[in-house]
Amino acid sequence: MSETDLTRRGFLRSSGLGVMGMYLGNFKPGWLAVPTEYFLYVGTYTSAGGEGIALCRLTMATGALQKVAVTRNVSEPSFLALDHKGRYLYAVNELGSFQGRPSGAVSAFAVNPTTRALTLINQQASLGGAPCFVSVDGNDKFVMVANYSGGNVAVFxxxxxxxxxxxxDTKQFQGSGPHPNQGSPHAHQIQVDAANQYALAADLGTDRVMIYRFDATLGKLNASSQTSFSTKPGAGPRHFAFHPGQRFVFVINELNSTITSLAYDPAQGTLTEVQTVSTLPAGYTGTSYCAEVRVSPDGKFLYGSNRGHNSIVVFAIDSLGKLTLVQHASTQGQWPRDFILDPTGTYLLVANQQSNNIVSLKRDAVTGRLTTTGLSLALTAPTSLLVAPSSV
Structure with a gap:
């Protein structure tokens, strides 16, 4: 790649990264055959010293991580997604300029079925600056991108x-919010539901989760009966996760460190607030900003990351979608930008962007609680974690 004017959208600079498919690459059930190890793709910020897209091994017996390969010459691959069959990987290139345009890019790679090595197929301009999220629709026909500084989403x-x-298609958001980081729209995620019927898009800049009826034939984002859900002003919705049963959506709000539980009607594509809770311990007065949110494979527990407090907050989910605090677990590093659960839910893996490490935490399937394994992998500026296919 020969792009210039790389722009890494670090949160600190601007102020003064679902369901299983979101973090497992939408795997087929046949891939979850209890192997002794899994492989992970790791996106990095190359402007901060990251090497590109790393391939790492997770040993299930211990939780140990090992870097085994790197796909280099990839600029700012800050978020990753796989198609359902694991044949292709898509990465956003979080740039401010691409091919002479004020835009980032999205790159398509072929996955080697034996080695899991990546080969670049092509790239497209993302139609907005600093793309920070990419996902694949349910039929493997379209890729969706959220452009942070461009304040829009695009479909390819x-x-x-x-x-x-x-x-x-592309949708340009409009508006602003009361927080200093909300002077303009900041699209941060776009994802279809399990039925591939509706697409939700989080706009951190305007405190809204947009709702579109998705045309899975033409790749169009059409008007829905409920156009959006509004969070509390200044909340800054960043990412969301669908509950495995599709009855709830959980939105993590970056700017006020909260999670909003929403009842979701998959037939109508509507969102109704159930509850909003803090992700931080009572009495905490330090600076912190949320990043990622995930639901356990059994749908019983919710996890969210706190950058600053440097913790994973754990909640139990009841049958009404209400959340009860279980724990705040240290991430054993600084600025947990992303984290995932392995396919079995045994380990939670955290990418600590500022301390340049990936940490494995052991998860209790009954209580949801996390304990440290004491194991960490040194990796510069990790930003996104994605489980690689066991076979293609």
Whole structure:
């Protein structure tokens, strides 16, 4: 890649990264055959010293992590996604300028079925600056991108070779919010529901979760009966996760360190607030900002990351979607930008961006609680974690 004017959208600079498919790459059930190890793709900020997209091994017996390969010459691959069959990987290139345009890019890679090595197929301009999220629709026909500084989302068709075609749709958000980081729209995630019928998009800049009826044939984001859900002013919705049963959506709010539980009607595509809770311990007065949110495979527990407090907050989820605090677990590092659960839910792996390490925490499936394994992998500026396919 020969792009210039790389712009790493670090949160500190601007102020003064679902369901299983979101963090497991939408795997087929046949891939979850209890192997002794899993492999992970790790996105990094190359402007901060990251090498590109790393491939790492997780040993299930101990939780140990090992770097085994790197796909280099990839600029700012800050978020990653796989198609459902694991044949292709998509990475946003979180740039401020691409091919002479005020835009980032999205890159398509072929996955080697034996080595899991990545080969670049092609790239497309993301149609907005600093793209920070990428996802694949339920039919493996379209890729969706959220552009942070561009304040918009875009849809790209997937070609027969896994490459990306010209965009089929884009939606530009409008407005602002009361927080200093909300002077303009900041799209941070776009994801379809399990039925591939509706797409939700989080706009950190305007305190809204947009709702679109998704045309899975043409790749269009059409108007829905409920156009959006509004969080508390200044909350800054960043990411969201669908409950495995599709009855709830959990939104993590970056700017006021809260999680909002929403009842979701998959037939109508509507969101109704159930509860909003703090992600921080009572009495905490330090600076902290939320990043990622995940639901356990059994749908019983919710996890969220606190950058600053440097913790994973754990909640139990009841049948009504209400959350009860279980624990705050240290991430054993600084600025937990992303984390995932392995396919069995045995380990929670945390990418600590500022301390340049990935840490494994052991998870109790009954209580949801996390304990440290004492194991850590040194890796510069990790930003996104994605489980690689066991086979293709």
């Amino acid at each position: 068709p997937i070609r027969s070779d896994g490459g990306l075609g010209a965009p089929t």
